[in-house]
Amino acid sequence: MIDEQLISIILLSLKIAGVAIIFATPLAIILGYALARWKFFGHWLLNALIYIPLVLPPVVTGFILLEFFGPKGIAGVFLSNYLGLDLGFKWTGAALAAGIVAFPLIIRPIKLAFENIEQGLIDDASILGASPLLAFMTVSLPLAFPGIIAGAVLGFAKALGEFGATITFVSNIPGETRTISLGVYALMQSPDGDHDALVLVLITVGLSLSAIIVSEWMSRRFVARSRTIR
């Protein structure tokens, strides 16, 4: 039923989405905290920027990534020369595209979670002697944890299904950048690929559904907990 090729597509998708989330989530925690808790110059601009991938057509995102991170882009050349990291037409590029497109979905619940923490609790931590970093580690982070999980899960599901930005930026290379969505697309182009496409579609629906359920469950737990605060 499920041949090796399909399994490798699924595993590649999981790897790309996983790497995307592992890099995007810590960044989302830092930016989410900064946006939720601090007032600084350019706050509104940053706030708008993080949501841009949500409203931008994915093809446009992919195009920008290609111009910037592609083999001839400024950042692409820099990363390739100094870090030996090639993004163009590589799975790492697919992870970057997935991470950027998923970023708004990751940061939103995280930012909300930080906003929901009462300032009084953070003040109390400082008054009791915790340095700002320790107050963050011992109070803000654990209290925002359900929001962080919710964001990461939602972002993972989004990254798993990313299509437009990926195909524009890193193309559709079997074994390198052909993720589930791209695989479904490729299979639909071939005359006898319908069956395999259906299998991939079902697996995707299953993965997405479980991600939404986990995320919902987490945020409900979070709401229940913040209600008992005070």
Place this chain on the structure above:
Amino acid sequence: MIEIDISAKLGKFSLQVNFEAERGITALFGPSGSGKTSLIRLIAGLETPDSGLIQISGRTLFDKSSDINLPVHKRNVGYVLQEANIFPHLTIRQNLTYARWAGRRSRIINIKDVCKVLGIEKLLDRMPDKLSGGERQRVAIGRALLSDPSVLLLDEPLSALDHSRKLEILPFLEQIRDRYDIPMIYISHSVDEITRLADYLLVLKNGKQSIFGPIESVLRNLDIRGSGDALEAGSLLNGVCTGFDNNVALAQIDIGEQILQLPIAAMRIGAQVRLRIKASDVALALSKPDGISIQNMLVGKITALRQTDPSHVTVDLQIGTQQIRSHITKKAAMDLALEESKSCIALLKAVALEGRGDP
């Protein structure tokens, strides 16, 4: 020792305070919006004054002239709010010891002692969402105490609680005051709490310090009517219980050479008490009257006589080392020919017991 001399602009509100409290509890009193909480936040470092000095027990927390402004986590203050925030993700034990594991504060005060004093030994392994309001306040007080504070800032710590819970916590505050010798600043709208606990009283009005001084002299000299909760002018007398008559349920209170009788269910001999007598409950006589229901009479000497309105005067009497104030009509004062240094008898219509400490 609390030494504060600051002025601060917080938005449109400006605050100016200058006082020194030697020891014990300094009560902050004033209508809402008068700057009480702002003052406490300035001391804790949550707000920054524009100029001035904040010193606690010789340690400078803020000094504009030498550019000292300790960050909040280095100020070593304890802070308890009206509705205290308990970390909801930590057990009560982790909450209580937070200052030790996250704040790296020293372990001068013993956790067992504090839990015993506050009656929270049995709660230690619970999560905060299972606590009642009273328990929550006690945990917050304990957590503040265990942070080894050089001053305790209490912002209406009891006002969210019902009367019986208040009565449950007040003795703890008295014990903390007596046992750990930590200076406290205590905001309260409750005259009862203030007169029971405080050593000093600071009254704020629109961000300005309108009155400050030791509570006994301040209370004698003021009438803060119209500041929300009327704090009526009166006197505080400190005394010691020297006897108790079970048959009539009367305690004898020695206030220094003279004895007052206080109707009360029970009192231990030797107990330190503080009595409050409203100025309007003190009548004056030139000699001890016969056939009168009033039991408490004190012999004193008039130290001051002052007209408060066209028909009333206040009369201050020296009773041994303490003072008592009377509020009578001008006509009565004229009929009795009252004047300074004249001896007379104070008849006390009502005496309220304010606080009880253990010697």
